[in-house]
Amino acid sequence: MSPHTRAVENWTLEPLTDFVREASARLVLVLTPSGQVLAQSGFSRAVDVMSAAALAAAIVASTGEIARQMRQPPFGALSHQGPKTGFFLATFKTDRGTLAVLAVYDLDVSSLGLVQLFYEQLATELKAASPKGAVPKQVLAADFERELTDSLNTLFGR
Amino acid sequence: MSAALDLITRVRGVRGAMLVSTEDGLVIAEQLMEGIKGGAVAALAASLAGRLRRAMEAAGTGASVFWHLQAEQGALLVVPGDAAGGILVVAVAEPDVNIGLVRLELLRAAEAAL
Numbered sequence: 001m002s003p004h005t006r007a008v009e010n011w012t013l014e015p016l017t018d019f020v021r022e023a024s025a026r027l028v029l030v031l032t033p034s035g036q037v038l039a040q041s042g043f044s045r046a047v048d049v050m051s052a053a054a055l056a057a058a059i060v061a062s063t064g065e066i067a068r069q070m071r072q073p074p075f076g077a078l079s080h081q082g083p084k085t086g087f088f089l090a091t092f093k094t095d096r097g098t099l100a101v102l103a104v105y106d107l108d109v110s111s112l113g114l115v116q117l118f119y120e121q122l123a124t125e126l127k128a129a130s131p132k133g134a135v136p137k138q139v140l141a142a143d144f145e146r147e148l149t150d151s152l153n154t155l156f157g158r
Numbered sequence: 159m160s161a162a163l164d165l166i167t168r169v170r171g172v173r174g175a176m177l178v179s180t181e182d183g184l185v186i187a188e189q190l191m192e193g194i195k196g197g198a199v200a201a202l203a204a205s206l207a208g209r210l211r212r213a214m215e216a217a218g219t220g221a222s223v224f225w226h227l228q229a230e231q232g233a234l235l236v237v238p239g240d241a242a243g244g245i246l247v248v249a250v251a252e253p254d255v256n257i258g259l260v261r262l263e264l265l266r267a268a269e270a271a272l
Contacts, residue, residue: 081182086182107181108208109208110205111181111182111183111201111204111205111208112182112183112184113178113179113182113183113184113185113197113200113201113204113205114183114201114202114204114205116184116197116201117197117198117201117202
């Protein structure tokens with residue numbers, strides 16, 4: 001297992017570890033659409049996780065709104081490719097609620113096709129592993145900072 | 159592009175043919191028999207192409223012009239479609255396919271596709 005792969009919710013760890021290895025992804029976040037991080041791989045600083053999660057949640061929200069205005073179901077996945085790096089962001093439904101996966105990959109070791117291929121496997125495994133009958137926990141504003149600090153402490157092994 | 163793939167799939171023993179983008183590993187065009195996972199073959203072939211290209215460069219042999227991967231129940235045959243390596247022409251075949259004929263049709267298809 002990569003030393004940089006950690007999970008707040010343990011059922012996400014094995015599928016995420018497999019995905020990182022097989023898709024050769026550099027950075028991965030598994031999060032809720034509100035930006036709550038369940039697992040991460042490749043990040044070394046808490047502030048980067050916070051930024052990436054907030055930006056990914058914003059993208060999910062804004063593309064969801066575009067889809068709503070177009071009277072379409074929410075987009076399944078979004079990818080953006082630069083000269084050396086690409087990112088892939090997709091959402092799927094589990095018993096834990098809707099989850100999003102953000103993957104950043106380097107084009108010299110991976111590709112969109114590879115990430116898409118193993119993302120499908122990741123989504124299937126997370127759906128199967130998610131706690132059945134679980135009610136997604138609501139994070140109240142009053143608890144937000146403590147919840148965030150606890151999650152980051154878990155993700156960075158503090 | 160469909161005509162280019164027709165050239166390959168006409169060969170006896172070929173189970174499918176694809177044009178694949180090397181950069182992102184996505185399918186550009188495909189003619190596949192049922193049961194072949196085109197997306198998976200494309201992604202893995204493009205990944206392999208990138209690694210092979212670097213290996214060939216390191217070995218000082220220049221760019222590859224044809225590869226043939228033989229497995230127990232089939233074979234994967236690939237021609238990088240242009241000098242820049244932007245497109246792969248891929249055939250999935252039975253293990254006893256006529257390799258020389260498929261190679262010829264892959265090269266023709268690469269010319270036709272570009």
